[in-house]
Amino acid sequence: MAKVLIIDDDNSICELVAAKMTRLGHETTTGGCLSEGLELARKGRFDVVFLDLNLPDGHGLNVLPKLREMPGRPEVVIITGAGDPDGAEKAFKYGAWDFVQKPLSMAGLALSLTRVLQYREEKKANQRKFLLKSDKVIGSSPAIKQCLNQVVQAAASEAGVLLTGSTGVGKELMARVIHENSSRAQNEFVVVDCAALPETLVESLLFGHVKGSFTGADHDAGGLVGHAHQGVLFLDEVGELPLAMQKAFLRVLQEHCYRPVGSKKERKSDFRLLAATNRDLGELAALGGFRSDLLYRLGAMRINVPDLSHRRQDIYELTLHYIARNCKEQNKPIKGFSPEFLDCLEQYDWPGNVRELKNTLETALAQALDSPTLYPLHLPAHLRLSGLPQSEKTSSQECASIPQPAFSQGKIPSIRDYRAEMDATYLRNLMVHTNGKVKEAAKIAGLSESRMHALLNKHGAPRLRK
Numbered sequence: 001m002a003k004v005l006i007i008d009d010d011n012s013i014c015e016l017v018a019a020k021m022t023r024l025g026h027e028t029t030t031g032g033c034l035s036e037g038l039e040l041a042r043k044g045r046f047d048v049v050f051l052d053l054n055l056p057d058g059h060g061l062n063v064l065p066k067l068r069e070m071p072g073r074p075e076v077v078i079i080t081g082a083g084d085p086d087g088a089e090k091a092f093k094y095g096a097w098d099f100v101q102k103p104l105s106m107a108g109l110a111l112s113l114t115r116v117l118q119y120r121e122e123k124k125a126n127q128r129k130f131l132l133k134s135d136k137v138i139g140s141s142p143a144i145k146q147c148l149n150q151v152v153q154a155a156a157s158e159a160g161v162l163l164t165g166s167t168g169v170g171k172e173l174m175a176r177v178i179h180e181n182s183s184r185a186q187n188e189f190v191v192v193d194c195a196a197l198p199e200t201l202v203e204s205l206l207f208g209h210v211k212g213s214f215t216g217a218d219h220d221a222g223g224l225v226g227h228a229h230q231g232v233l234f235l236d237e238v239g240e241l242p243l244a245m246q247k248a249f250l251r252v253l254q255e256h257c258y259r260p261v262g263s264k265k266e267r268k269s270d271f272r273l274l275a276a277t278n279r280d281l282g283e284l285a286a287l288g289g290f291r292s293d294l295l296y297r298l299g300a301m302r303i304n305v306p307d308l309s310h311r312r313q314d315i316y317e318l319t320l321h322y323i324a325r326n327c328k329e330q331n332k333p334i335k336g337f338s339p340e341f342l343d344c345l346e347q348y349d350w351p352g353n354v355r356e357l358k359n360t361l362e363t364a365l366a367q368a369l370d371s372p373t374l375y376p377l378h379l380p381a382h383l384r385l386s387g388l389p390q391s392e393k394t395s396s397q398e399c400a401s402i403p404q405p406a407f408s409q410g411k412i413p414s415i416r417d418y419r420a421e422m423d424a425t426y427l428r429n430l431m432v433h434t435n436g437k438v439k440e441a442a443k444i445a446g447l448s449e450s451r452m453h454a455l456l457n458k459h460g461a462p463r464l465r466k
């Protein structure tokens with residue numbers, strides 16, 4: 001028996017489809033608008049959703065990607081009206097499994113459902129057979145396991161994947177695991193760091209150029225899109241891609257053709273696109289900073305990599321892994337650690353996630369010199385604080401309070417402005433502390449260097465000297 005959700009504002013359609021599904025032995029639920037449908041999908045674990053496109057509170061395609069991510073990862077069958085000739089094409093583009101046209105034929109409905117359920121069964125069986133080849137992802141918390149299940153699905157498919165999550169959670173790592181376990185594993189994994197693309201050279205860097213096309217172009221050069229032929233193109237920090245390049249990229253994605261700077265001829269590149277961001281691209285698109293058509297194309301599949309603070313049970317395994325790896329690399333005996341050391345690590349919030357943990361352990365190992373055991377003493381003060389009971393923590397924090405942005409003349413700023421000021425204050429202090437060394441600052445903050453450059457640019461914080 002399958003669980004079927006029907007979202008349609010036409011009551012008679014809901015009743016008709018529900019009656020047919022019930023007769024076929026399935027459990028049905030109905031919703032009359034998008035918000036109700038999403039709420040039902042969030043609570044139930046549906047196998048299939050029948051979705052009408054024109055609903056009182058919006059267009060069905062706008063929620064299709066969201067629906068597919070709901071618990072149970074339902075397949076979506078679109079119900080299109082006779083007056084919507086493009087409905088089916090659009091539906092497939094947005095990841096629908098099938099479409100049925102009004103007026104509905106009961107035989108058509110039953111056939112579509114049989115096929116979709118058969119497909120789900122086969123998919124489940126394949127997933128059980130397909131084991132991820134990777135020893136790079138450490139952790140066995142339910143949150144990381146769920147993420148790896150999605151990675152398995154992504155590796156078995158050719159769809160574009162958008163990896164979301166905070167800085168340092170392992171988005172690039174997951175993208176590499178998808179590539180290594182996919183049919184493209186033998187070909188290149190090409191990284192484009194969208195936050196660090198030099199404005200004047202973006203086009204040539206991505207698409208290549210021909211000799212003489214601009215000053216300094218003294219030979220033909222291939223671009224990253226060409227290198228990714230038959231492999232994977234990974235757009236890291238895709239939210240930072242300039243708008244003009246977003247437009248150019250959309251075309252490349254649609255046609256898989258590009259034109260090197262100064263060339264009259266188009267070239268083909270058959271790449272699979274993976275992208276990552278720590279920004280809310282939906283929000284960015286609403287503000288005009290990201291093209292929604294590109295967002296839909298990027299995110300046929302979405303994988304959110306959870307924060308380390310939401311999977312604290314992985315901290316122990318990650319600590320064991322990184323201490324052993326670091327000691328081995330340095331040809332030193334593997335060090336142990338005290339329970340209090342682990343307490344501090346497990347209670348800290350890790351805003352820089354796994355990258356911050358990895359860097360912290362490296363520093364602790366360096367601090368410990370030849371001591372065979374790591375203690376809280378080897379950790380930075382803010383981390384030692386996290387291991388203290390709450391009462392002691394509060395008094396210590398009072399002693400070492402960080403300057404907060406002022407609320408000028410009693411006026412309360414928007415949370416966005418407040419956060420921006422907090423970030424700017426933090427960055428200024430960090431730059432003073434590190435003497436302007438961006439690499440060191442990135443390490444302390446648990447950010448990638450390119451992300452640190454992007455933040456410094458955004459907040460205009462000084463980089464004192466190299």
Ligand SMILES: Nc1ncnc2c1ncn2[C@@H]1O[C@H](COP(=O)(O)OP(=O)(O)OP(=O)(O)O)[C@@H](O)[C@H]1O
Nearest residue numbers: 136137138166167168169170171172173354355448
């Ligand atoms: N589950 C994990 N197991 C082992 N190492 C991990 C794990 N997750 C992340 N790492 C390591 O943490 C570091 C940061 O990971 P990665 O660069 O993939 O993060 P990210 O989310 O892409 O960061 P950013 O958004 O800042 O670019 C890397 O060295 C990576 O190997």
